[in-house]
Amino acid sequence: MEASPATIRLCETTGLGSRSCADHHSPHPQHYSQTGHQGKIWHDEVTNVTVELLIEKLKPENEKRVEPASQGEPMGPFKIRAEKLNAWFGQNHVLKDISIGFRENEVTAIIGPSGCGKSTLIRCLNRMHELVPGARTSGSVFLDGAEIYSKHVDAVQVRRTVGMVFQKPNPFPTMSVYDNVAAGLKLNGMRNQRKLDEAVLNSLKKAALWDEVKDDLDKSGVSLSGGQQQRLCIARALAVEPKVILMDEPCSALDPIATAKIEELIASLKEQYTVVIVTHNMQQAARVSDRTAFLYLGQVIEYGETTHLFENPAQELTERYVTGKFG
Amino acid sequence: MQAKEQQVRQGSNSLLDSLGGFLDAAFQVLSTYSATIVAGVLVLMTVVLVAGSSPVFRRFGFIGFITGVNWNPVIGKEAFGALPYILGTLVTSAIAITIGVPISLGIAIFLSEMSPWAVRGPVSQLIELLAAVPSVIYGLWGLFVFRFWVRDWIETPLSTYVGSLPVFSGSPFGLDVLTAGLILAIMIIPTVSSVSREVMLAVPNSQREAAYSLGATRWEAVRIGVLNYSRSGIFGATILGLGRAVGETMAVTMVIGNAIGPAAIPTSLLKASQTLGSLIANEFNEADPTSLHPAALIGLGLILFIFALLINVLAQLLVWKVLKVKRGSVE
Numbered sequence: 001m002e003a004s005p006a007t008i009r010l011c012e013t014t015g016l017g018s019r020s021c022a023d024h025h026s027p028h029p030q031h032y033s034q035t036g037h038q039g040k041i042w043h044d045e046v047t048n049v050t051v052e053l054l055i056e057k058l059k060p061e062n063e064k065r066v067e068p069a070s071q072g073e074p075m076g077p078f079k080i081r082a083e084k085l086n087a088w089f090g091q092n093h094v095l096k097d098i099s100i101g102f103r104e105n106e107v108t109a110i111i112g113p114s115g116c117g118k119s120t121l122i123r124c125l126n127r128m129h130e131l132v133p134g135a136r137t138s139g140s141v142f143l144d145g146a147e148i149y150s151k152h153v154d155a156v157q158v159r160r161t162v163g164m165v166f167q168k169p170n171p172f173p174t175m176s177v178y179d180n181v182a183a184g185l186k187l188n189g190m191r192n193q194r195k196l197d198e199a200v201l202n203s204l205k206k207a208a209l210w211d212e213v214k215d216d217l218d219k220s221g222v223s224l225s226g227g228q229q230q231r232l233c234i235a236r237a238l239a240v241e242p243k244v245i246l247m248d249e250p251c252s253a254l255d256p257i258a259t260a261k262i263e264e265l266i267a268s269l270k271e272q273y274t275v276v277i278v279t280h281n282m283q284q285a286a287r288v289s290d291r292t293a294f295l296y297l298g299q300v301i302e303y304g305e306t307t308h309l310f311e312n313p314a315q316e317l318t319e320r321y322v323t324g325k326f327g
Numbered sequence: 328m329q330a331k332e333q334q335v336r337q338g339s340n341s342l343l344d345s346l347g348g349f350l351d352a353a354f355q356v357l358s359t360y361s362a363t364i365v366a367g368v369l370v371l372m373t374v375v376l377v378a379g380s381s382p383v384f385r386r387f388g389f390i391g392f393i394t395g396v397n398w399n400p401v402i403g404k405e406a407f408g409a410l411p412y413i414l415g416t417l418v419t420s421a422i423a424i425t426i427g428v429p430i431s432l433g434i435a436i437f438l439s440e441m442s443p444w445a446v447r448g449p450v451s452q453l454i455e456l457l458a459a460v461p462s463v464i465y466g467l468w469g470l471f472v473f474r475f476w477v478r479d480w481i482e483t484p485l486s487t488y489v490g491s492l493p494v495f496s497g498s499p500f501g502l503d504v505l506t507a508g509l510i511l512a513i514m515i516i517p518t519v520s521s522v523s524r525e526v527m528l529a530v531p532n533s534q535r536e537a538a539y540s541l542g543a544t545r546w547e548a549v550r551i552g553v554l555n556y557s558r559s560g561i562f563g564a565t566i567l568g569l570g571r572a573v574g575e576t577m578a579v580t581m582v583i584g585n586a587i588g589p590a591a592i593p594t595s596l597l598k599a600s601q602t603l604g605s606l607i608a609n610e611f612n613e614a615d616p617t618s619l620h621p622a623a624l625i626g627l628g629l630i631l632f633i634f635a636l637l638i639n640v641l642a643q644l645l646v647w648k649v650l651k652v653k654r655g656s657v658e
Binding site for chain 2: 128131159160163164166172173175187188233240
């Protein structure tokens, strides 16, 4: 087994013994290293997150199942990646040194208890966070390798590439279904009626809404049902042809049937987009996502394949959360 | 001992209770009366205006009165027509809305969307102070200061360059329709801007976020997220401003030039005119109680009253509608 230079440095800085360090790099995901250290700090290779072991505080008797968060995760090509990302609301430090990447053509779910920073994390990915008075960030977010927080990048451009769907459906109430979908395109200066028609048609089809609204394109966007409104918002986001779609608890205001439709839609969206979905519904995360990140108190506790994270969590804290013991 | 204490407490309680019950009943009666008085005043006003103006309507007919252009209170040669003053009121109010509303919207957008939190409070307070200035002060300022600004900086250039257009004909003097309209524009700014600001603040944040997430710039987010959503409320604010402009009397009387009869028809911005309110203020003092003159003036008052009532009811309905949408499902 090879320990990369970074690994050695990590082991040194974290003060873990060489034996446990070797254990940390076992290729077997199910392997749990044993350490006798209290107040351990470890470094996760993939997500590069330093996490203080909150677990110990919660359950000191269980020290055996300690493993770097995403062991066994290959370094994939990330479409969008946060590096040492910190976010604040005034004095409140919500995201702490988060490094996490999201892959193309996958759905990544972010789960965690209320207030852990899930929404803030995705709002940092399209620079929506900075719109809140008193909010600020530090660190980097790379979209296709380009830093979106660079001085030369306009937040407006970032948001056209990284679309967002919100918790409550928020169509523009004074606009028709058609105009809602066309709103983003018109902002981009598209005036050609034929192209607009085409884009509206395609977006509504992609959002699985076309069949339901094709005869009511002139009706107000808010005349639709809640689930239809949310799909309208998805269509509106898709119309500007983003590369990444962020969804902030998109089903939390919807009934089960509408939720099922949106979930189906999310599964089809990943063929073309990178999807990141925040959800407080763990079943939903398990159903729709390929990978899941578990956030707690502004830090990534565990990040890995969804099936693995739910069925065989490496972290005690994760297990306790996914089995509903807290949160 | 405990039982005694309880007894004492119970005794005092029942005394207090009965006193409280009486006060409750008294308060209910009092507040009901206060509420009734408001409605009563409105009804009485209508009755007095209708009764007081009936002689002039009997003489000239309602249509004759509101379409007539002559105004002569001399007994034996009486002629009373309200048309020039109705037009004067409408034209000055239209100028006020055209100029005052965009400025007010700019202020409201600045205060609700753009300004830093520290600036927001003080600036709103300052603008609301404008509403506290008595209208006679606006009139004095208009007469002694503003009039000359308007004459030298607006009317003289207008007259020089576009004076051939009928709407700008006449010689710049400063006491005319334009000055009155501009003073009214300033006077409606506090009302229109504070109501529109409230309406804009009532727009849920999700609307702004929806716009931003599509790649809207700040102005675009205001336009499609905020202005669209609050447009009927803004319209209501405008109508409220119109209500104020239509009813405003003192300041207008001091700057409008006070023309009478056909000369008061506002055919040009640079012409002296008269509004319903200003004519009443100008002439009520000298009206001969034995003549038709007071009835004619009360007739003007009735027309003004109807205008103001309709405008305000419309405005209230519109603003209500917006505040209901805010609590509705749209959020």
